[in-house]
Amino acid sequence: MTRGARALVLCPDIKALRYDLDAPERLAEAEGLALAIGIEVVHSAILPVRKMQPNTLFGSGQVQNIAVWCEQHAAELVIVDGALTPIQQRNLEDRLKRKVIDRTGLILEIFGERAATAEGRLQVELAHLDYQQSRLVRSWTHLERQRGGFGFLGGPGETQIEADRRMIRQRMGRLRRELEQVRKTRKLHRERRGRAPWPVIALVGYTNAGKSTLFNRLTGAEVMAEDLLFATLDPTMRAIRLPGVEKAILSDTVGFISDLPTQLVAAFRATLEEVTGADIICHVRDVANPSHAAQKKQVMEVLADLGVVDKDTGESVIPILEVWNKSDLLDTDSLEELRQAADGHEAVILSAATGEGVAALEDRLAALLTGPAQEVSFVLPVSDGRRLAWLHAHGEILAEEDAGESEAGPLRRVTVRLNPKELGQFSSL
DSSP states (O other): OOTTOEEEEEEEEETTSOOSSOHHHHHHHHHHHHHHTTOEEEEEEEEEESSOBTTTBSOHHHHHHHHHHHHHHTOSEEEESSOOOHHHHHHHHHHHOSEEEEHHHHHHHHHHHHOOSHHHHHHHHHHHHHHHHTTTTSOHHHHHHSOOSSSOOOOSSHHHHHHHHHHHHHHHHHHHHHHHHHHHHHHHHHHHHHHSSOOEEEEEEBTTSSHHHHHHHHHOOOOOOOSSTTOOOSOEEEEEEETTEEEEEEEEOOOBOTTOOHHHHHHTHHHHGGGGGOSEEEEEEETTSTTHHHHHHHHHHHHHHTTSBOTTTOOBSSOEEEEEEOGGGSOHHHHHHHHHHHHHHTOEEOOTTTOTTHHHHHHHHHHHHHTTOEEEEEEEETTOHHHHHHHHHHSEEEEEEEEEEETTEEEEEEEEEEOHHHHHHHHTO
């Protein structure tokens, strides 16, 4: 897709469907998605749809209006913030004489441009092919107008379409095998980190909530952090220090979004599974956004799909700390109301952009990591230098004394404070 293309953004408000976000909020989000890939939005509109038309989604009068808007604003592209069937997409393009993409196609374009790692590109390509194979029902002249994706689509004809379907299926099979290897490798890495003494903190949240800005603030890194949807796609990890915690691993993850295409949920599962290995999840919320409550619902649904949150009870198997970000964008009255609400939620209010409140977050994270520590005593041979050194390096030594002799030689009694994870790690030494 050409950067800088002039586009109409249309938000169908379908009467038969229930939405978490209001139509104006959905339209604003769709415009943000378009801007995120460098598209120039020349006109946008909410179109009420009382009855979905199987051929075009919109009614004939609405399609005529869209055609007029395309001419008036010299639009090259029409973006529909919803799911279009292949037939609807083809018919709209035939009538409007413009390229038409739906929400899934737009998000795939963004992901395709932003994926920076080999793994990210594998995931995007798999999602794109999954989406593309359902669109091989149209005439070949249309396919030549469509974004080719990965360069293997050939000449016209039904036989060629069948050949392309087979090639797509074969390529998808290879990609799935490669991603399965990625998943296994990630699992091994998580298990290795689980044996290491360092706790893992995962940042999750709706796209553009400020996760990468907070990540940079806490780590001093320079991860891409812009006021764009899906500025971060590939997971990034850095070591940080917290009060009383020598080292922790902070992980920045892909942002969530409402109505994330199923192809992308499946493709990015390997990346999202990083969250399941965390000791603490920081749910970063943009409290300056009027829709932040609905955005929270979307994030919790994704966490439930990953098995982190119980779908019935809403309880989390991993501690979740809410981080209410972008407080610098609120007026005094709104900020005071937020502070009162935060007390009941045990949330941390901060501005990742200015740094205000970040120290309080570090203190809270340190308390969560060290809070459940318990006092335990071990009697070890003095010759067991490796385990004694581990206790001194990772625990808080409360007392140490001689404990007599054994066949292995002199013994030492060490009383130490360890949290459950450290205790498990020591037991496995």
